[in-house]
Amino acid sequence: MNESPPNDVLKSVWQNQKTEGIRMSADDLRRKAKQFHGKILWRNLREYLAVLAVAALFGFEFWRTTDVLARAGFALTIAGMLYLVWQLYRKGSSRALPAEMGLASGLEFFKRELERQRDLLQNVGKWYLGPLVPGLAIITIASARSNPGHLRHFALFLALYSLIVAFIFVSIWKFNRRAARKLQRQIEELDALKEPR
Amino acid sequence: MPAHASTQDDLYQEAAETYGSAVERLARGYEADPDLRRDLLQDIHVALWRSFAGFDGRCSLRTWIYRVAHNVAASHVIRQRRAKSATLVELEELENLPDPSASAAAADRRHVLERLLELIQRLKPLERQVILAYLEGLEAAEIGDITGISPANVATKIHRIKRILARRFQEGGQYNE
Numbered sequence: 001m002n003e004s005p006p007n008d009v010l011k012s013v014w015q016n017q018k019t020e021g022i023r024m025s026a027d028d029l030r031r032k033a034k035q036f037h038g039k040i041l042w043r044n045l046r047e048y049l050a051v052l053a054v055a056a057l058f059g060f061e062f063w064r065t066t067d068v069l070a071r072a073g074f075a076l077t078i079a080g081m082l083y084l085v086w087q088l089y090r091k092g093s094s095r096a097l098p099a100e101m102g103l104a105s106g107l108e109f110f111k112r113e114l115e116r117q118r119d120l121l122q123n124v125g126k127w128y129l130g131p132l133v134p135g136l137a138i139i140t141i142a143s144a145r146s147n148p149g150h151l152r153h154f155a156l157f158l159a160l161y162s163l164i165v166a167f168i169f170v171s172i173w174k175f176n177r178r179a180a181r182k183l184q185r186q187i188e189e190l191d192a193l194k195e196p197r
Numbered sequence: 198m199p200a201h202a203s204t205q206d207d208l209y210q211e212a213a214e215t216y217g218s219a220v221e222r223l224a225r226g227y228e229a230d231p232d233l234r235r236d237l238l239q240d241i242h243v244a245l246w247r248s249f250a251g252f253d254g255r256c257s258l259r260t261w262i263y264r265v266a267h268n269v270a271a272s273h274v275i276r277q278r279r280a281k282s283a284t285l286v287e288l289e290e291l292e293n294l295p296d297p298s299a300s301a302a303a304a305d306r307r308h309v310l311e312r313l314l315e316l317i318q319r320l321k322p323l324e325r326q327v328i329l330a331y332l333e334g335l336e337a338a339e340i341g342d343i344t345g346i347s348p349a350n351v352a353t354k355i356h357r358i359k360r361i362l363a364r365r366f367q368e369g370g371q372y373n374e
Contacts, residue, residue, distance in 0.1 A: 006363070015222070019217075022242070105343060113275070194345065
């Protein structure tokens with residue numbers, strides 16, 4: 001019976017643990033690589049389809065209404081959503097290819113991932129919220145114009161509605177900015193690990 | 198089949214033969230669930246095979262394999278952490294946390310391995326890379342190449358790892374080899 005394991009014994013325990021010896025044939029690898037592509041494609045497609053489904057609802061309203069201003073609002077909102085899908089496609093998913101993973105150290109790989117996420121969150125006003133604002137604002141104005149009979153009550157309702165929407169937009173923006181600052185701190189911590197002490 | 202494809206296949210065969218067990222141990226350090234671990238291991242193998250299409254010998258084959266394997270596994274941890282909202286810690290924090298499994302019964306080799314895995318799986322991905330590479334017997338310089346951490350910081354982390362391991366496994370009392 002020995003004393004508690006020193007580090008070299010722990011290394012030996014670690015290195016001599018039983019393994020299954022998994023190995024894949026060339027055919028298996030090619031099939032799995034194809035499956036992996038399909039999985040990524042489907043995951044992205046689901047994100048785009050969700051936005052496009054909402055855009056389709058606005059499209060239906062565009063087709064239904066006869067008011068030119070409302071139509072302009074719906075068209076602008078749909079354009080904003082298409083822009084959003086395009087941005088999701090450009091920035092949304094991690095694009096690190098296996099060969100890049102071999103070239104990048106763990107720290108560089110992490111840093112790149114964190115920077116990508118930080119930029120996405122920091123610019124949420126530009127690529128996510130901003131493009132939807134003009135269309136939604138025009139739809140709101142068009143709704144106010146189309147109800148002149150009950151204008152006073154409707155104006156009150158509209159002001160309240162606009163306030164709530166503005167509150168939601170500002171909250172999303174602030175929440176994302178805060179998350180981006182948190183990521184920035186993590187990036188700075190990683191940078192410190194690269195520097196000699 | 199084009200020439201680069203056979204080189205890619207050859208490199209994969211060499212990697213699987215020479216480092217297959219090390220990659221399996223690495224996956225064990227990143228995922229506790231056996232089914233998820235099998236998926237992770239397959240993902241690492243596929244990523245390695247795909248990566249060899251771009252292998253240009255800029256670093257050693259071993260460094261390349263560890264980098265790809267660790268980066269795939271780290272992505273897995275980030276995804277799983279989002280799903281499970283698990284809190285991962287740094288070595289510094291781990292040093293101050295009590296060991297829940299420390300007892301006189303923690304004496305046999307299997308139990309030591311279980312406790313070691315439990316400890317590794319609580320660490321943040323970059324810290325896991327260092328401890329796993331250390332346990333594999335890699336030198337500090339190569340750990341620096343794989344992780345990108347400066348040699349001085351690698352030395353500090355290894356020193357901390359040694360201290361944590363010594364303390365945690367001394368608390369277990371006697372050890373039967």
